[in-house]
Amino acid sequence: MSEHMKREAVARPLIFEIGSPESRCVEAPTLDVPDIDMAATLGSGARSRAVRLPHVTEIEIARHYQHLASVNFGVDSGFYPLGSCTMKYNPRIDEWACRLPGFSAIHPYQPAESVQGALGLMHGLQDALGEISGLPAVSLQPAAGAHGELTALMAIRAYHVANGDARKRVIIPDTAHGTNPATVAMCGYSVTQVPSNDRGGVDLEALKAALDTDVAALMLTNPNTLGLFDENIVAITDMVHAVGALAFCDGANLNAILGKVRPGDMGFDAMHINLHKTFATPHGGGGPGAGPVCVTDALAEFLPGPVVVKDADGSFALATPARSIGRIKAFLGNFGVLVRAYTYIRALGAEGITEVSEQAVLSANYVKERLRGAFDLAYDRTCMHEFVLSGERQRKQHGVRTLDMAKRLLDHGVHPPTVYFPLLVHEAIMIEPTETESLEVLDEFVDAMLAIAREVEENPEMLHEAPYTTPVRRLDEAAAVKQPDLAWKPAE
Amino acid sequence: MRFIPVSCEQRETMLHAVGARTVDELFEVIPASVRLARPLALPSGMSEIDLAAEIEALAVSNTGGLVSFLGGGCYDHYIPAIVDSVVSKPEFFTAYTPYQPEISQGTLQAIYEYQSMVCALTGMDVANASMYDGATAFVEAALMAARVTKRHRVVVSGAAHPEWLEVLATYAESGMIEVVTCPATAGVTDIEALTGLAVDAAAVLVASPSFLGCVEDVPAIAAVAHEAGALVVVASNPILLGVMEAPGVLGADIVVGEGQPLGNAMAFGGPGFGFFACKEQFIRQMPGRIAGRTTDVDGRPGFVLTMQTREQHIRREKATSNICSNHALNALAAGVYLASVGTVGLEGIGRACIAKAHYLHDVLIATGRFSAVSDAAFGNEFALRYDGDIAAMQHAMLERGFLAGLDVSRFSDDYAGLVLFAVTEKRTRAQMDRFVGEVVSL
Numbered sequence: 019m020s021e022h023m024k025r026e027a028v029a030r031p032l033i034f035e036i037g038s039p040e041s042r043c044v045e046a047p048t049l050d051v052p053d054i055d056m057a058a059t060l061g062s063g064a065r066s067r068a069v070r071l072p073h074v075t076e077i078e079i080a081r082h083y084q085h086l087a088s089v090n091f092g093v094d095s096g097f098y099p100l101g102s103c104t105m106k107y108n109p110r111i112d113e114w115a116c117r118l119p120g121f122s123a124i125h126p127y128q129p130a131e132s133v134q135g136a137l138g139l140m141h142g143l144q145d146a147l148g149e150i151s152g153l154p155a156v157s158l159q160p161a162a163g164a165h166g167e168l169t170a171l172m173a174i175r176a177y178h179v180a181n182g183d184a185r186k187r188v189i190i191p192d193t194a195h196g197t198n199p200a201t202v203a204m205c206g207y208s209v210t211q212v213p214s215n216d217r218g219g220v221d222l223e224a225l226k227a228a229l230d231t232d233v234a235a236l237m238l239t240n241p242n243t244l245g246l247f248d249e250n251i252v253a254i255t256d257m258v259h260a261v262g263a264l265a266f267c268d269g270a271n272l273n274a275i276l277g278k279v280r281p282g283d284m285g286f287d288a289m290h291i292n293l294h295k296t297f298a299t300p301h302g303g304g305g306p307g308a309g310p311v312c313v314t315d316a317l318a319e320f321l322p323g324p325v326v327v328k329d330a331d332g333s334f335a336l337a338t339p340a341r342s343i344g345r346i347k348a349f350l351g352n353f354g355v356l357v358r359a360y361t362y363i364r365a366l367g368a369e370g371i372t373e374v375s376e377q378a379v380l381s382a383n384y385v386k387e388r389l390r391g392a393f394d395l396a397y398d399r400t401c402m403h404e405f406v407l408s409g410e411r412q413r414k415q416h417g418v419r420t421l422d423m424a425k426r427l428l429d430h431g432v433h434p435p436t437v438y439f440p441l442l443v444h445e446a447i448m449i450e451p452t453e454t455e456s457l458e459v460l461d462e463f464v465d466a467m468l469a470i471a472r473e474v475e476e477n478p479e480m481l482h483e484a485p486y487t488t489p490v491r492r493l494d495e496a497a498a499v500k501q502p503d504l505a506w507k508p509a510e
Numbered sequence: 511m512r513f514i515p516v517s518c519e520q521r522e523t524m525l526h527a528v529g530a531r532t533v534d535e536l537f538e539v540i541p542a543s544v545r546l547a548r549p550l551a552l553p554s555g556m557s558e559i560d561l562a563a564e565i566e567a568l569a570v571s572n573t574g575g576l577v578s579f580l581g582g583g584c585y586d587h588y589i590p591a592i593v594d595s596v597v598s599k600p601e602f603f604t605a606y607t608p609y610q611p612e613i614s615q616g617t618l619q620a621i622y623e624y625q626s627m628v629c630a631l632t633g634m635d636v637a638n639a640s641m642y643d644g645a646t647a648f649v650e651a652a653l654m655a656a657r658v659t660k661r662h663r664v665v666v667s668g669a670a671h672p673e674w675l676e677v678l679a680t681y682a683e684s685g686m687i688e689v690v691t692c693p694a695t696a697g698v699t700d701i702e703a704l705t706g707l708a709v710d711a712a713a714v715l716v717a718s719p720s721f722l723g724c725v726e727d728v729p730a731i732a733a734v735a736h737e738a739g740a741l742v743v744v745a746s747n748p749i750l751l752g753v754m755e756a757p758g759v760l761g762a763d764i765v766v767g768e769g770q771p772l773g774n775a776m777a778f779g780g781p782g783f784g785f786f787a788c789k790e791q792f793i794r795q796m797p798g799r800i801a802g803r804t805t806d807v808d809g810r811p812g813f814v815l816t817m818q819t820r821e822q823h824i825r826r827e828k829a830t831s832n833i834c835s836n837h838a839l840n841a842l843a844a845g846v847y848l849a850s851v852g853t854v855g856l857e858g859i860g861r862a863c864i865a866k867a868h869y870l871h872d873v874l875i876a877t878g879r880f881s882a883v884s885d886a887a888f889g890n891e892f893a894l895r896y897d898g899d900i901a902a903m904q905h906a907m908l909e910r911g912f913l914a915g916l917d918v919s920r921f922s923d924d925y926a927g928l929v930l931f932a933v934t935e936k937r938t939r940a941q942m943d944r945f946v947g948e949v950v951s952l
Contacts, residue, residue: 029810029811029812030619032619032622032623032626033623033845033849034623034626041852042852042854042855043590043592043849043850043851043852043855044588044590044592044850044851044855045851045854045855045858046851046854046855046857046858046859046861046862046935047588047862047935047936049861049862049865050938050939050940051865051866051868051869051939051942052865052869053861053865054861054864054865054868056753056861056864059864059868059887060725060753060754060755060864060887060889061725061887062727062728062729062755062760063718063725063726063728063754063755063760063887064753064754064755065751065752065753065754065755065756065857066755066759067756068752068853068857069630069631069751069752069756069853069856069857070630070853071627071630071848071849071851071852071853071856072627072848072849072852073852073853073854074849074850074852076592076850079592079596079846079849079850080592080595080596082849083596083599083602083620083846084599085616086602086615086616086617086619086620087599087601087602087616088601088616089613089615089616090601090602090605090613090614090615090616090617091601091605091610091613091614092600092601092602092603092604092605093600093604093605094600094601094604095600095601095604098606100606103606105606106513107513108603108604109511109513111511111558111561111562111565113598113603114562115562115565115569116777117594117775118565118566118569118570119569119574120566120568120569120570120571120572120574121569121572121777121778122775122776122777123574123586123775123776124572124574124776124777124778125578125580125584125586125776125778125779125913126584126776126778126779126780127580127582127584127916128572128573128576128580128913129904129905129908131908132572132573132576132908133572133573133778134571134572135567135568135569135570135571135572136568136572136778138568138571139568146552149550149551149552150550150552161642161643161646161780161781161835161837162642162833162834162835162836163834163835164822164832164833164834164835165642165646165833167832168832172680172683172684175683175684176683195823196821196822196823196824196825196826196829196834197822197823197832197834199822199826199827200822200825200826200827200829200831200832201832202827203827203828203829203832204653204681204684204686204831204832205684206684206685206686208827209826209827246539247539247540249539249540249541251541251544252541252543252544275540276550277546277549277550278537278540278545278546279537279540279544279545279546280544280546283544283546284544285544294835298513300603300604300839301603301604301605301606301607301835302602302603302605302837302838302839302840302842303602303603303605303606303607303608303614303617303620303621303838303839303842304606304607304608304617304639304640304799304835304836304837304838304839305640305781305835305836305837305838305839305840306642306780306781306783306835306836306837306838306839306840307835309835322680343680343683344676344677344679344680344683345645345673345676345677345680346646346677346680346681347642347643347645347646347677347780348583348643348644348645348671348673348674348677348768348779348780349583349584349643349673349778349779349780350778350779350780351779351780352780352781353777353778353779353780353781354775354777354778354780354781355780355781357565361561361565363552364553364555364556364561364564364565365511365555365556365558365561366511366512366513366555367552367553367554367555367556368549368550368551368552368553368554368555369549369554369555370511370512370555371550371552372549372550373512373514374514376533376536377514377516377521379533379536379537380521380524380525380528380533380536381516381524383524383528383530383536384524384527384528386528387527387528387529388527399539400536400538400539424610425612428610428612428613433606433610433613434610439823453513453514453516454513454514454515455515456515456516456520457516457520457523457524483807485612488612488613489612489613489615490611490612490615490806490810490812491612491806491807491808491810492612492806492807493611493612493804493805493806493807493812493813493814494804494805494806494807495804495814495816497804497805498802498803498804498814498816499802499816499817502636502793502802502816502817503802503803503804504622504625504635504636504637504793504800504801504802504803504816505622505625505626505629505635505636505637506622506623506626507626507629
């Protein structure tokens, strides 16, 4: 593991286990109004027992979280080729921007006249995402990718209901992210899965057989989770439209095609965009992200409200589309994330945004070519921004699984690729380098992978035990489920 | 600006290695008929210096520095300096979801500690790692209750946040649940009406304090719900839980809420985060990620994401929710916030909010321009009827540097004539006296 992440002799105590009952950090302000009797004011609503929170001084908080940071790996720590997650560098100008008091300290219910800058920024982002996606109507409200999928599917459902029939099924290919079928279920539809063909694209015969007037939509990621662009995309969206269904593009892989091809031009009717992937907003250890939805003019009136509109006098206002599905979260969306994405788009401009995809695709193909031979390629084609290897050879010949190789990468200071996904590739290893890594970093990664491939042949036993140098080693996940310890509880 | 550390020469090396002459060759798989044949119609890129000036100009064009009495689910609380120091650590904010526990112990332990704090606040056994916001946590609680009880209909108090009611209605369009709204009067749920509506319901959902700031009779609501076999979902404001009773003690089965008050900026309404906690017996129906403590192969304690067979990446269409990304960094901020204020600070801050709200309430009533609409107990927020044109009053007060509460008539005709005032620990008596003086002078 990299220098900063050494193993410690003893585990760090929980924050509940440090400090003393007298320790204080931030105290309440001096009360400058008459105090009130809580029991008299709140009745049964008054607290009967004090909340058991940590009691620590500021230096203890600072050191506690500094330690936790030191046993955590982020993009700033090292290479993070996590397929489908687009772990690119998070520019610091974006972090600076979202913390400006004019953005961070405004309230969502302030009068529009007092937040014209914020509304103007949102309007600018709506326009930019509409241009990039080729789908002109945009809602910035969804909080995450899966939330955007759900929003788009709800809008599609509302469109069908308005045309007299909600329909029953949604088609997804076998390469889909898990959020796709889960979203379909939350929207009250059933899932019909279609297989991939031998080139990794949608099997057109199977799609044709699955399509009828019960189908509300196709959800497709293109390029898909194999990192492959579906060459039949126009035929696919035409077939979907022919039965009156709509085509939804999962935007998880948008980083591959910026300025090269637009989902709207491929025939998609709706898509979501993960700002925390393509537009460089940080993942935050799991979130917050933002999942704006872009749709055709025909679907615009169903978008969740409010959206930002520009009035005739040039001022910005909030408006709810005519036949809106309604809100899908409180307030206006993850504005702090929107500020970061807007700042990123302004920094890069049209040319810079296109260069992102050019380099992302070149870097992925470069790493793929260098690993060819040592590992099996799931599909031997020019890839887009990511590609999938199979560890099947290593498993069959040496009994080493993809999981073992992924864990061994930790000893090389690299975050492992996505593994065991997509589900149709045995022992899958899904690698997405992103455009923000240097050639030196890519070569170091390749060298680490090649070294591991040699270790598989020479010392397979050793890999079953990896990693060796991380702050903790393989954890007992079965015990975690069997005897759940999910919260610290004070001794009674 | 450009964030690509590859030189032109290196690009040629890479092209040579992949057997392509130009980058465009790599995109030839895209049908020519749909390829974009023109540059994107976006402005040109900018240097960081020019960009910073442009962004700052946008930020300062928003009116800042206002003395705010705006609430309604988003509040102007103090954020300790240590909070941003911690969430700005790149090891936290540039990390992905902790699926590789060996190098994610920081995020995982912080989540475990956060879950523990949420349990302590709410009086629940287990909490998840966060949801998008209070509204979506509210919806997920309704969906979970339907799974647990195998019932279809949920009853929600009409006194809850109107936007939360709207989000619930949006999700219910799918047919997964049916939503019935229980009438409320002046911000308080009508328990008599609830008694009839709760029959055969999966859940009764209530907010306390309600949207208008009223403290609900949660024990009575819980008794009605439990009598009918329904689960009790209580939405609470976490910053008040140092002085307000843990909903678990009052009979809640699931407790949710908007976590923004705990160390998160208002940020024009997001990102805050939703917290979600429940009784242990329901854990397998819980949505979202959960961190648990276990040991590694050497017997060292460590943390993992656990019970993942509930989640979409394993269970796909049978998952308990489609949620993937959550609001981990906002939950981290809340954990740091709660550690920094501690038991005593949280109690004092909650007390200050409520005492100051009562002070403002009383002095506004004393002006004769405002009248009470309810005699229910309230916490940090209260609604008053204004004897005059609310929009004109708010506009005049904005010019004087005040955000004069929320005109709640925008949400419902039932709220016509009402202004909702929120008071945080940051408001001073001097600010409130000045505010009242200005309102009287209008």
